[in-house]
Amino acid sequence: MLGKLLKYETKATARWFLPMYGGILLFALFNKLFMLFNFSDMDVHGIPVFFQSILGIVQAMTVFLYVMIIVATFALTFFIMLQRFYKNLLGDEGYLMFTLPVDASSHIWSKLLVSVFWTVCSVIVTILSVIVMAAYPEMFQDFALFCEKAFQVLFTQTGLNATAFFIEFVLLVLITLFTGNLMFYASISVGHTRGKHRVLYAFVAYIVFYMIQQIITSVVIVVAGMVLDTNYWTDLMMDTAPTTLIHIIMIFSILYNVVAGIVYYLITNYVLSKKLNLE
C-alpha cells in the first residue's frame, strides 16, 4: 500500500515542481546564451548602442528571474511539505485518506519520502542549471581534476580524509532533512490533538520541540566538556588526531538527528493512529 500512496503523492506534487524545474533550466539556458554573445564586443557587428543597453537590461532581468525561480522553488518545497500533511491528511481530504485501508505509518512515510525526494531534486536541478551556465567542452575533466587535487591538498595539509568527510556530510544533510520534516509533522499532529486553535498549538509545539532540542544539545556539550576535562580523556585527546575528532562530531550529529527523527515520528504516528479527530 505504501507504494500506491507514494505513486499518488508524487503525482499530486509533481504538477507543482516539474514546471518550476523547467523554468530554472530554461532561464539557465537563456543566461548561457547571453554569456555566449558578449555584448561589449557587439558594436563590431554594427549593433547600435541603444540596442546594446536594451539587451543589457534583458540580460540582467534573466539573471534576476533565474535567481527568483530558484528561491521560489525552495520556498515551494517547504510550503508543499506543510500543505500536503496539513491539508491532505488533516483537512477535508483526510476524510478520503484515512478511510483507505492503510495504516497511519504508511501515510507518514509517503508524505516524508516524497517531500525529501523533491528537496533533493530541487538541489540537483539547481546544480544542473549552474552546470548549464558554466558549460564548456572540457568542463567535466577539469572538474574531476579539481576535485582530486582539492581532496589531495586537504589530506596532505590537514590529514582529513575528504572522501569520508564528504560522505558524512551528505548523510548528515539527508538525515537532517528527514528529521526537519518530521519535526513539522509532529508539531502539526500535536496541534491536532487540541479542539480549537490547532494552528496556534502547532506553532507552540514547534517552539517547544526546538527549545527541548537546544537544551539537550547544550547539556551534551557541557557534559562532554566536563568529561573530556579529566586527565584520562585529556591524555587520550592529545593522542587523537584533530581530524578523527571531526569524524566523531559528524557521526555523533548524525546519530543525534536519527534519534530526534525517531521521536518525532513516534509522536506523529501516535496522534494519527490513536488520537485522530477530523472535523
Place this chain on the structure above:
Amino acid sequence: MENRVLLECKGVTKNYPSKMALNFLNLTIERGRIIGLLGPNGSGKTTLIKLISGILTPSSGVITVNGNPIGIETKKVVSYLPERTYLNSWMKVRDIIAFFKDFYQNFNEHKAYDMLKRLNINPNDRLKTMSKGTKEKVQLILVMSRDADLYLLDEPIGGVDPAARDYILDTILSNYNENATVIISTHLIYDIERVLDDVLFLQNGSLVMASSVDEIREQQGKSVDELFREVFRC
C-alpha cells in the same frame, strides 16, 4: 449459520471540549438492513458515523465491524460518504476512479462508469470545474460502487436535485444484498422513508428509539416522518 451481527457499539462515548456528542451508546446492527439514522441537528448522527469510519477516535467504548476493532480490516469493508466533499480538486473523475480501484479491492469499476453514464457525468471532467451537486453525485457513485459490508451515508441526498435523489435511492435499493447493511443519516425523512427497514432516533447523543419501520406503521399507525415530528417536537 454465519454471524449476522455486523456492527457493534459498546458504551461508546465521544466528548468534545465543549460538549458530549455521544453518551455511552450501545448498539448492535445486523446484516441485510437499510437503516435510517435520524435525529435533530447536533444529536450525534455525524459523530457516530465518523467514529465507525475511523476518522474520529472515541473518548471511551469499543466499536467493532465484523468483530474487528476499527482499523485497516474494517476500512476494507466500510464504505463511507461524508457530508462534505473530500475530492482532490486537481483530479479528473477518471483519476479518482483509478484511485479507488487501486486502494479498494472491492471497488467495481464497471458499476462506477455505468452510474456516471446514467447521471450524465463525463469521466474526463475535472472535479475542480464541477458544481457542488455534481461532486456529491460523483462521491456517492464512488461509495456505492464498492461491494462493501457496511455503507455509511451521511446526508446523501441533501445537495442533489429531486430527480437525482430518486435515482440515488434506487441505486441504494438495487445495491441491496443480504450481507450488506446501509446506514443513512438524514433530515429528509419523508424522501427516504420508503427504502428504510429500521430507524434509529438519536437525541443529545443517546439512542431514544430503535425500531423497524413496519412496527412503527403497525403499532403506532404513523409514518416515520410523523413519528419523528412527534418525538422531537420543539
